[in-house]
Amino acid sequence: MDKGGSSNNIKADDKSLETGGGQHHHLLFRQVLRITLLCTVIAVSCLVLYHSAYPFQFLPSSFYKPASSARGGNLSSPGKEELKKLETVLKKAAMGNKTVIITTLNEAWAAPNSIFDIFLESFRIGKQTQRLLNHLVIVALDQKAYSRCLALHPHCYSLTTTDGIDFSGEAYFMTGDYLKMMWRRIDFLHLVLKLGYDFVFTDADIMWFQDPFPHFYPDADFQIACDHFWGNSYDLNNRPNGGFNYVKSSNMTVDFYKFWYTSSEAYPGLHDQDVLNKIKYDPFIKEIGLQIRFLDTAYFGGFCKPSKDFNLLIKGLHNHPLGxxxxxxxxxxxxxxxxxxxxxxxxxxxxxxxxxxxxxxxxxxxxxxxxxxxxxxxxxxxxxxxxxxxxxxxxxxxxxx
Missing domain, CATH: 1.10.8 (Helicase, Ruva Protein; domain 3)
Structure with missing residues (x-):
């Protein structure tokens, strides 16, 4: 009797333990599920935040170097005749190492006794800069600017537009015409790099009072002037100024300019300089191995932040809020x-x-x-x-x- 009762009690206890163990496992499973869901939500949130900071990081690698879908049209593909004209001008103007100096010019800046004349004069009176005029290519954005260039300078190229945009007037800062002009410039410089030419790009409202080449960094693929320089040429927190840069032709810089141009879609309404200030942090830059350095304002100062020594002043009024x-x-x-x-x-x-x-x-x-x-x-x-x-x-x- 006792034995039977004892046996029944043991079975009941075993059943109770089995039921309790099942409940315990069920509770544990629910806790694990909650933690997993919480971790997933946190991970997705981090992913969204990171993606907003680096919009191209999680796109396929083919999109890192997008060839189309750029705002304002695709990267230009000039015909054979147009390409031949450009190569002829570049070849005549190039230094022995295939380096050219490039500026752009439109009718508004080409008038007699205007910016263009003063720009050329700065080369003539600067320290060891007159010889650099032999390597200056002036890219005319309209017919009157091209005619004026031909009257004053040996190396002129007429940049045609396929969409009928008129660049002859003064393009005020951040207007629609200004933005189109800036992105057309990036498109053109991308083509120059594809043709294998290094270049120094300079806005025409910059004065050259000294040969800049001794002050360039030998190891940089892309080096650019600054609006604000924090003392370290590698510091990405320096604020770039797109009016003056030195770029060496390579697969890296060709891809970089393509990336820069097409990034305008990710940042609509911004001009090239502001977009550069965004994408300079993008992982794609590190992926292609591009070395970016910023030019010291001690040598490449401007009117908004002048150099301490005017003997060293090279660039001038770019982005100054004057008409x-x-x-x-x-x-x-x-x-x-x-x-x-x-x-x-x-x-x-x-x-x-x-x-x-x-x-x-x-x-x-x-x-x-x-x-x-x-x-x-x-x-x-x-x-x-x-x-x-x-x-x-x-x-x-x-x-x-």
């Missing part, structure tokens, strides 16, 4: 000051004058500066600092000269 007339007037002042420095050997005085002139945007004040400088040059004597400070005071008081 074309004001840019031209400031350039004229700068050119006159360089002549005055050379003639009078008054370096300290003239450098002070330069700093005062840089921020002038008032038309009448600029005209007065021009008159004062021209008078000083004609008389071969330096204007007094009192006159310069008076002009500065008048400018800030918004009074008429």
């Amino acid at each position: 074309l007339f004001h840019k031209t007037a400031v350039f004229q002042i700068f050119i006159l000051l360089r002549h005055q420095r050379r003639m009078l050997n008054k370096e300290e005085t003239i450098d002070k004058c330069l700093y005062i002139c840089l921020d002038f945007g008032d038309t009448k004040c600029l005209k007065q500066c021009n008159r004062s400088l021209q008078k000083a040059i004609n008389q071969k004597q330096s204007s007094s600092m009192t006159d310069w400070y008076k002009l500065l005071w008048i400018y800030h008081r918004n009074e008429q000269v």
Whole structure:
């Protein structure tokens, strides 16, 4: 009797344990499932955040170097005749190592006594820069600019557009025409790299007062001027300025320019410089092995952030918030000051004058500066600092000269 009861109790206990064990396993499974789902949600969230920062990282490798679907049309594929014309111009202008200097020009900047003339003049008066004119290719964006180029310079190329866009007028910063012009430029430079030519690209509102080649980095594939330079040429936090760069032709740089051009779709409404500031962090750059370096503003300064030593100043007014007339007037002042420095050997005085002139945007004040400088040059004597400070005071008081 006891035995039978004891046996029944054991069976009941075993059944109870079996039931409890099943419940325990069920609870454990549910906990594991919850943790798995939570981890999945976290992983997907991280993936989405990472993908928003690097939109091309998880696309197929064929999209890293997209050949089409670019905003504003595909990368250009010029016909044989057009390609032959370009190669002829590049070959005549190239240095022994197939390096050319390139700028773009439209009708608005090509008028007599405008930006273009002053740009060329800076090469003539700069230190060891006159010979570089032999290697300068001017890419004309319209027929009048091309005609003006042919009248003044031996190496001119007429860049045709297949979509009927008119680039002859002044393209104001960030307008639709401005953006189209900037992306057409990237497209063209991609073609130059494909043809095997290294290039220094310079905006025409940049003045060359010194040969830049000794200051370029020998190990960089792509090096570019800065709006802000933090002291380390490898630091991607430096803010690039697309108006001046030196690029060596290779498969890497060809792919990079293609990537840059087609990235405009990922960042609609931005110009090439702002898109570059986005994609410089993209893993694709590291994947292709591209070495990017940023040019020191001590040598490649600008009017918005001038060099401490004007002997080293190479680039000038790119992205300065002045209209074309004001840019031209400031350039004229700068050119006159360089002549005055050379003639009078008054370096300290003239450098002070330069700093005062840089921020002038008032038309009448600029005209007065021009008159004062021209008078000083004609008389071969330096204007007094009192006159310069008076002009500065008048400018800030918004009074008429």
